Every structure is written in C-alpha cells, then in structure tokens.
Amino acid sequence: MVSGGIATFPVIPAMTQPETFTVDTPSFYCDGGGAIAPELGHPRVFLTVAASGTIDCPYCGRHYILNQSAARAAGH
Numbered sequence: 001m002v003s004g005g006i007a008t009f010p011v012i013p014a015m016t017q018p019e020t021f022t023v024d025t026p027s028f029y030c031d032g033g034g035a036i037a038p039e040l041g042h043p044r045v046f047l048t049v050a051a052s053g054t055i056d057c058p059y060c061g062r063h064y065i066l067n068q069s070a071a072r073a074a075g076h
C-alpha cells in the first residue's frame with residue numbers, strides 16, 4: 001500500500017475513446033494523421049473493411065465504419 005500519505009495515480013490520457021470514422025470505400029489507409037501529432041502517428045497502413053462493415057486500425061485504434069450506401073452507389 002501507499003506509505004507516507006501521498007497517493008499517486010497513473011495519468012490517464014483524456015483521449016481514451018477511439019474516434020469513429022466513416023469511409024466510402026472498403027479499402028483505404030490510415031496514417032494516424034489528424035488528431036495525432038505526426039511524430040506520434042504511424043506509417044501509412046492499408047485497411048480493408050471486414051464483412052461486418054467495420055474495422056479498427058491496429059496502430060491507432062480508430063474505428064472505421066463503411067458507408068454502405070456510398071459503396072453500393074459506386075458499384076454497378
């Protein structure tokens with residue numbers, strides 16, 4: 001336990017909730033840009049939306065949802 005009467009708590013970043021993005025194509029890339037500083041980003045990684053219509057970036061944890069209506073409109 002804590003001795004000395006001073007308790008310290010780990011600093012929890014405010015952004016613990018992954019952002020959710022909507023993409024119009026099942027294949028796209030994420031490079032962690034935007035909210036994440038470039039030096040804290042990650043290499044450009046190509047992602048393909050799973051059959052469930054969603055995918056999480058393995059690098060920054062962003063949650064991507066395929067815009068089903070747009071994907072259909074782009075098809076023939």
Ligand SMILES: [Zn+2]
Pocket residue numbers: 030031032042057058059060061062
């Ligand atoms: Zn990412």
